[in-house]
Amino acid sequence: MEAQDFRKYAHQLVDWMADYMENVEDYPVLPKVNPGDILKEIPTSPPEQKEEFDSIFADFKSTILPGMTHWESPNFMAYFPGNKSQPSVLAEMLTATLGAQCMQWLTSPSAAELEEQMMNWLRQMLGLPNTFTGVIQDTASTATLCAILTAREHKSDYKINDNGFSSSDRFVIYSSREIHSSIDKAVKIAGIGANNLRKIPVDERFALIPEQLEKAIQKDLENGLKPLCVVSAIGTTSSTAIDPIDAIADLCIKYDIWHHVDAAYAGTALIVPEMRWMSKGVEKADSFVFNPHKWMFTNFDCTAYFVKDPLVLVKTFTITPDYLKTSVDERVKNYRDWGIPLGRRFRALKLWFVIREMGVQGIREKIRNHIAYGQWLKREIENHPDFELMAPVPLNTLCFRYRPKSMKEDAIEAVNQRIIEEINKTGKLFFMQTTLNGTFCLRLAMGNTNLAKKHVENAWKLIQETADKMSH
Numbered sequence: 001m002e003a004q005d006f007r008k009y010a011h012q013l014v015d016w017m018a019d020y021m022e023n024v025e026d027y028p029v030l031p032k033v034n035p036g037d038i039l040k041e042i043p044t045s046p047p048e049q050k051e052e053f054d055s056i057f058a059d060f061k062s063t064i065l066p067g068m069t070h071w072e073s074p075n076f077m078a079y080f081p082g083n084k085s086q087p088s089v090l091a092e093m094l095t096a097t098l099g100a101q102c103m104q105w106l107t108s109p110s111a112a113e114l115e116e117q118m119m120n121w122l123r124q125m126l127g128l129p130n131t132f133t134g135v136i137q138d139t140a141s142t143a144t145l146c147a148i149l150t151a152r153e154h155k156s157d158y159k160i161n162d163n164g165f166s167s168s169d170r171f172v173i174y175s176s177r178e179i180h181s182s183i184d185k186a187v188k189i190a191g192i193g194a195n196n197l198r199k200i201p202v203d204e205r206f207a208l209i210p211e212q213l214e215k216a217i218q219k220d221l222e223n224g225l226k227p228l229c230v231v232s233a234i235g236t237t238s239s240t241a242i243d244p245i246d247a248i249a250d251l252c253i254k255y256d257i258w259h260h261v262d263a264a265y266a267g268t269a270l271i272v273p274e275m276r277w278m279s280k281g282v283e284k285a286d287s288f289v290f291n292p293h294k295w296m297f298t299n300f301d302c303t304a305y306f307v308k309d310p311l312v313l314v315k316t317f318t319i320t321p322d323y324l325k326t327s328v329d330e331r332v333k334n335y336r337d338w339g340i341p342l343g344r345r346f347r348a349l350k351l352w353f354v355i356r357e358m359g360v361q362g363i364r365e366k367i368r369n370h371i372a373y374g375q376w377l378k379r380e381i382e383n384h385p386d387f388e389l390m391a392p393v394p395l396n397t398l399c400f401r402y403r404p405k406s407m408k409e410d411a412i413e414a415v416n417q418r419i420i421e422e423i424n425k426t427g428k429l430f431f432m433q434t435t436l437n438g439t440f441c442l443r444l445a446m447g448n449t450n451l452a453k454k455h456v457e458n459a460w461k462l463i464q465e466t467a468d469k470m471s472h
């Protein structure tokens with residue numbers, strides 16, 4: 001591409017981007033496509049000759065866009081949000097333009113040092129202890145895998161890295177029954193074995209029961225197993241349940257177990273001081289993860305991983321072949337040794353842009369509003385005779401179901417399933433289900449960057465109207 005063409009098309013794209021952000025609500029949140037619809041529009045072989053950019057961009061609009069799920073719509077209330085914001089997108093443009101691969105300090109000193117300071121900023125913003133040191137990872141799944149690998153190496157005196165497992169390395173990991181599937185995955189990848197992940201029962205708030213955890217630990221010790229790590233959650237994925245971090249931390253200290261706190265979604269809420277009850281005792285934990293790429297307006301991917309002892313992390317992952325050695329290695333942070341991939345994107349830049357452009361106060365205000373909307377909807381559901389709340393609502397994720405008094409229990413699940421299908425088909429709202437104690441629930445997860453009260457009101461109205469139609 002010629003330089004003047006790049007300039008022309010870049011301007012054109014920025015205009016398109018600005019329009020998209022302004023009008024994203026006009027798109028159906030969930031695309032109306034069937035499996036294979038998009039695939040058959042894409043040529044089966046690459047073009048031999050160069051094509052005009054105009055035609056590439058036209059195909060983006062006519063072929064790709066109709067098959068996109070619009071995560072940035074405030075009517076997207078499925079999963080957890082994957083937020084972005086204007087400053088974050090602008091930073092990504094610069095990141096892509098610089099094209100730096102920030103594997104170590106020398107490959108971009110600014111990237112390494114900005115990352116160090118952004119982690120310090122985030123630590124202060126969340127009220128995390130200043131004994132924590134942070135590093136950016138691609139996803140919470142990777143960070144949790146790092147935590148388990150680090151715990152494994154620490155506990156085995158770094159021998160498994162060298163020799164592989166021996167027959168005496170019979171480790172056990174603990175989490176609640178409600179924990180995210182990334183923990184199951186990490187346990188498998190780390191060689192611990194899925195059968196050695198103990199899913200501890202939860203209380204009526206879906207939070208881990210510490211007494212049950214202690215019982216499980218004692219039983220494993222009696223059987224000659226080695227308790228390795230407890231993964232607790234600040235905000236489980238189903239219902240944002242808050243595990244008792246303080247009590248779990250005390251057990252981990254008592255039995256010398258690594259304590260990893262998974263706050264992937266809800267960690268962002270710690271920016272609001274009145275929510276810090278959730279993290280009480282976190283200073284005793286060994287590692288903590290949260291995703292600015294979920295709720296903190298920083299586009300995917302950007303995960304903040306904090307550890308109490310970075311040396312243990314680095315000792316687990318360091319590999320320094322001759323071609324990576326530099327003369328400043330003793331004096332700098334080479335983040336390639338702080339995680340799994342060698343290559344690293346310059347992710348700190350978007351955090352810098354977002355935090356500065358919104359200000360901590362601006363971020364705090366948005367999060368506070370999102371929580372207030374969640375609390376408003378919680379009261380609405382509680383006060384509605386035909387709806388039933390299925391879990392506490394500490395934040396802005398709601399699990400509930402339609403259950404008119406006259407309806408038989410065995411009909412309820414199918415009706416709720418149909419409510420989701422009917423509504424998602426309209427493109428006016430996209431939300432999902434979850435299962436709590438074996439019961440099918442509607443699940444609304446709010447928190448989109450541009451969420452306003454009216455979107456929550458519309459969603460609630462749509463759900464009531466659709467439910468009403470179902471039962472007549």
Ligand SMILES: *Cc1c(COP(=O)(O)O)cnc(C)c1O
Nearest residue numbers: 139140141180182236237264265
């Ligand atoms: C989303 C989520 C994860 C996984 O996050 P990724 O960054 O997609 O790997 C892990 N734990 C919890 C509690 C989550 O909500």
